[in-house]
Amino acid sequence: MAIEVRVPTILRSYTGGAKTVEGSGATLTALIDDLDAKHNGLKGRLITPEGGLHRFVNIYVNDEDVRFLGALDAKLSDGDSITILPAVAGGALGFAAAAALLGR
Amino acid sequence: MTAATLGPGKSHGNVNDVLTIDSAIVDAIVAHARRDHPDEACGVVAGPIGSDLPARLIPMDNAARSMTFYEFDSMEQLRVWREMDDNDEEPVVIYHSHTATEAYPSRTDISFAGEPGAHYLLVSTREPDSEEIRSFRIVDGVVTEEEINIVDATVDA
Structure with a gap:
């Protein structure tokens, strides 16, 4: 089962510079495990040590933010297109407070 | 600030340590920041890949x-x-x-900075009559301030 994954510039050091990679998996978790097996270290940039989706990235299945699709439990099908983008956020607020505000 | 001739080659000086940007775009960014004050305003300026030339302003929510x-x-x-x-x-x-503090990246800004190729432009609107505008590269948590070279009429904004 092939799922196309678009990788942002900041994570291309894990994919040998590739903009697009292929993976497989019935859920986002399974896909990320598959990607990590081929591109060691990628998982750590997408999933926190606590096992949640990292707040520094947005992941989309086709045109939908996975946070609206069950996050890591999002179901995937052959031919789906995954896009990873760096979340763009910041501001004068202290980091801990910002993280709490984001609730992720 | 001097008017630069923009064209092929490196003559416009956008090599690592300078942001060259049209005054019309800077004015529009400042206007956006003033409009949203005291909330923080944010957005992107897109440009042709590899050009390092900000050409199309996209104010974001x-x-x-x-x-x-x-x-x-x-x-x-x-x-x-x-x-x-x-x-x-x-x-x-x-x-x-930043609406109450200086135009310098906060720890939060640094943690989130996910576009290593981008210039991070900060505008402080804490003074009612003047703006502080500064530009930075943020790569792997390292902040490097750069000059801003404001030029006229490089794009139709």
Whole structure:
């Protein structure tokens, strides 16, 4: 089962510079495990040590933010297109407070 | 500030340590920041891939609508990033305002900075009559301030 994954510039050091990679998996978790097996270290940039989706990235299945699709439990099908983008956020607020505000 | 001739080659000096940007774009960014004050304003200036020339201003919603935090709406961001892709553009500048503090990246800004190729432009609107505008590269948590070279009429804004 092939799922196309678009990788942002900041994570291309894990994919040998590739903009697009292929993976497989019935859920986002399974896909990320598959990607990590081929591109060691990628998982750590997408999933926190606590096992949640990292707040520094947005992941989309086709045109939908996975946070609206069950996050890591999002179901995937052959031919789906995954896009990873760096979340763009910041501001004068202290980091801990910002993280709490984001609730992720 | 001197008027630079923009063209092929490196004559315009956007090599690592200078942001060259049109005055009309800077004026529009400042106007956006003033309009949203005291909330933080944010947006992108897209430019042709590899040009390092900010050409198309895209003000973004601050989904956090906060005086101390900004966040692009994830769906708006997907639309804008796709559009840039379709136009062979990239985010040359990512800007936001600080409304009560200086125009210097906070720890939060540094933690989130995810576009190593972009210039991070900060505008402080804490003074009612003047703006502090500064530009930075943020790569792997390292902040490097750079000069801003404001020029006239490089783009139709």
